[in-house]
Amino acid sequence: MNALNSLLDGFSTALTPLNLLWAAIGVLLGTAIGVLPGIGPAMAVALLLPVTYGLDPTGAFIMFAGIYYGAMFGGSTTSILLNTPGESAAVVAAMEGNPMAKAGRGAQALAAAAIGHFAGGMIGTILLVALAPTVADLAVDIGAPDYFAIMVLAFIAVTSVLGSSRIRGLASLLIGLTLGLVGLDQMTGQQRLTFGSLQLADGIDVVIVAVGLFAIGEALWVAAHLRRTPGEPIPVGRPWLGRDDVRRTWKSWLRGPVIGFPFGAIPAGGAEIPTFLSYVTEKRLSKHKEEWGKGAIEGVAGPESASSASAAGTLVSMLTLGLPTTAVAAVMLAAFQQYGIQPGPLLFEREPELVWGLIASLFVGMVLLLALNLPLAPLWAKLLRIPRPYLYAGILFFAAVGAYAVGGEVIDLVILLIIGLIGFGMRRYGLPVLPAVIGVILGPNAEQQLRRALQISDGSVTGLVNTPFSVTVYAVVVLILAWPLVKRLVGRGRNVAA
Amino acid sequence: MTTTSQTQERTEPGERRSWLREHSELGVCVLLLALGVLVLTDALTMDVDIAQRGPIGPKTVPIVVGIGLLVIAALLAVDVLRGGRGQAETGEDIDLSEPADWRTVLLLAGVFLATAVLIEPLGFPLAGALLFWGAAFALGSRRIDRDPLIAAGLSLLTYVVFNNLLGVPLPGGPLMGVL
CATH class of the missing domain: 1.20.58 (Methane Monooxygenase Hydroxylase; Chain G, domain 1)
Structure with missing residues (x-):
């Protein structure tokens, strides 16, 4: 089936009134969450996981994707007006955007960011339409050893590329894998780490782990260090751009996705690296070098476009390979598991309505977001005045709702608090949260694929590397592992030469 | 620390x-x-x-x-x-220059546990409202006129959305029995 026809079918799914409503709710929530400090898109999707118990998968994923894209739009508003980024992806937006706001050009900065997100998201999603079916076709024959290789890649990438310390990343991953072991072994029914408890025999629900680590852990950590006087946002009017500004920024908007999209698709930490690379590129290409650091509009336009495009790239890996490259993708993968759907190459064959409805809704969401953010930015900025006690009390409240909704068990609330305290400790001692979440979500699955692969090969380890696909993936894994070593050797060589 | x-x-x-x-x-x-x-x-x-x-x-x-x-x-x-240190996580509402405020963290954990105990006897609307109010209080909000109202409104609304609209059952407790 060709991609364009599928996409048109997707639009007929996305444009039903109910799915339009979910897209609208998603982008509204997403923008609010992006603007609000303290809540990231990953936490928001985690808190909303309980809706998967009552909603059809298409509607739920349309909403989640709206949140993901919306948070990108909203995050830059906080960066520009408050100089404290709402999301890690929006750090770069503060570098030029905030000086612009201080100089009275906040409206232009917001417009450059919003249109940048729109352009980046559109180009990224078009690339997604063009590439995803091809990748899925290429990967359609992959079997147990290949799935296992992809999961190993996810584990290694998430511990090695993110964060400053590999040891701490690995510690976090192992904590997640341990949590994933709790319960009955899927192949033999053997109890593991249940200590005879019936409740634990069911395993610890992924929703509880994600909510505990992302929401409770974050709320408690902020509570321990709550800033008593939150910053004041710079007041701003309606975003608009003059002709000169457009002349300066249109190339940056188009360059952003070239950097953002590929980085989103590989497990390299989501939008942080590409936004920074885009910033550096724009700075080098700029004709107005004297403005940099004081509010150069290209420094807002390029990175913001790159960040939205990277979100589209992330979806390529998640939908076609089941490989989560960011925290949001990891939580969305958990949602797929709740529905018993396995993302991967077969997703495009088995659930065309879901996949193409989701992709089409991204285009719808982008248009909605531009309409919401351009005229209404000053209104969104008002969200920054919400009293912090309400914000964090609300996070705890919705976390409790989510955990209780999983099974109506009080013990789940206690487990949630314990996992929240683990999340608190991890933040205190610099253990990144994402590897633990990926460990819980992919761990059990990886074990099953490993055992299945070895079953097929009758115990021979060569059964893990007998396909070109798995060999390629392991080569990438080795490359990631060896990279710091190579860099050190090259660095030393250079020093000797100099 | x-x-x-x-x-x-x-x-x-x-x-x-x-x-x-x-x-x-x-x-x-x-x-x-x-x-x-x-x-x-x-x-x-x-x-x-x-x-x-x-x-x-x-x-x-x-x-x-x-x-x-x-x-x-x-x-x-x-x-x-050897001197390696994990970087404590930073964020927009986080002020790492002050020592950790353990009292707030313990209070929040206590409020949360109390909710877990109360959710079945009191029902979700009441227990949820107490959780929100208690947590806001622990975090320093002292608006006696406003906080309980927001807590009750949020809790009731959430109950209706989950229980009646999304079909995720939450315990109503004696209060919902009366209404």
Whole structure:
């Protein structure tokens, strides 16, 4: 089936009134969450996981994707007006955007960011339409050893590329894998780490782990260090751009996705690296070098476009390979598991309505977001005045709702608090949260694929590397592992030469 | 922990305490070690009498994870003793220049546990409202006129959305029985 026809079918799914409503709710929530400090898109999707118990998968994923894209739009508003980024992806937006706001050009900065997100998201999603079916076709024959290789890649990438310390990343991953072991072994029914408890025999629900680590852990950590006087946002009017500004920024908007999209698709930490690379590129290409650091509009336009495009790239890996490259993708993968759907190459064959409805809704969401953010930015900025006690009390409240909704068990609330305290400790001692979440979500699955692969090969380890696909993936894994070593050797060589 | 710049007399116990405080991250190593031992004990005491399918049984992966935990605990300990420190997470509402406010954290945990106990006898609307109000109070909000109203409104609305619209059952408790 060709991609364009599928996409048109997707639009007929996305444009039903109910799915339009979910897209609208998603982008509204997403923008609010992006603007609000303290809540990231990953936490928001985690808190909303309980809706998967009552909603059809298409509607739920349309909403989640709206949140993901919306948070990108909203995050830059906080960066520009408050100089404290709402999301890690929006750090770069503060570098030029905030000086612009201080100089009275906040409206232009917001417009450059919003249109940048729109352009980046559109180009990224078009690339997604063009590439995803091809990748899925290429990967359609992959079997147990290949799935296992992809999961190993996810584990290694998430511990090695993110964060400053590999040891701490690995510690976090192992904590997640341990949590994933709790319960009955899927192949033999053997109890593991249940200590005879019936409740634990069911395993610890992924929703509880994600909510505990992302929401409770974050709320408690902020509570321990709550800033008593939150910053004041710079007041701003309606975003608009003059002709000169457009002349300066249109190339940056188009360059952003070239950097953002590929980085989103590989497990390299989501939008942080590409936004920074885009910033550096724009700075080098700029004709107005004297403005940099004081509010150069290209420094807002390029990175913001790159960040939205990277979100589209992330979806390529998640939908076609089941490989989560960011925290949001990891939580969305958990949602797929709740529905018993396995993302991967077969997703495009088995659930065309879901996949193409989701992709089409991204285009719808982008248009909605531009309409919401351009005229209404000053209104969104008002969200920054919400009293912090309400914000964090609300996070705890919705976390409790989510955990209780999983099974109506009080013990789940206690487990949630314990996992929240683990999340608190991890933040205190610099253990990144994402590897633990990926460990819980992919761990059990990886074990099953490993055992299945070895079953097929009758115990021979060569059964893990007998396909070109798995060999390629392991080569990438080795490359990631060896990279710091190579860099050190090259660095030393250079020093000797100099 | 975060800041310990008090001028104390350099006595033996004081020195030891400040060393421990400086190296509190070793506690993480101890926890990882304990977790590793726990996982390994559980795996090794497993009696696999159920017919095993395939060459890898239910023990193998737990043993690998357990050994991994022990190794990582040791590596982290070496890193900490060599002066490596985990970067405490930063954020827009986080002020790391002040020492940690343990009172608030304990209060919040207490409020949360109380909610877990109360949710079945009181029902979700009441217990949820108490959770929100209690948490806002612990975080420093003192608007007696406004806080309970917001808490009650939010809790009731959430109950209706989940219970009636999304079809996720939450306990109504005696209050919903009356209404």
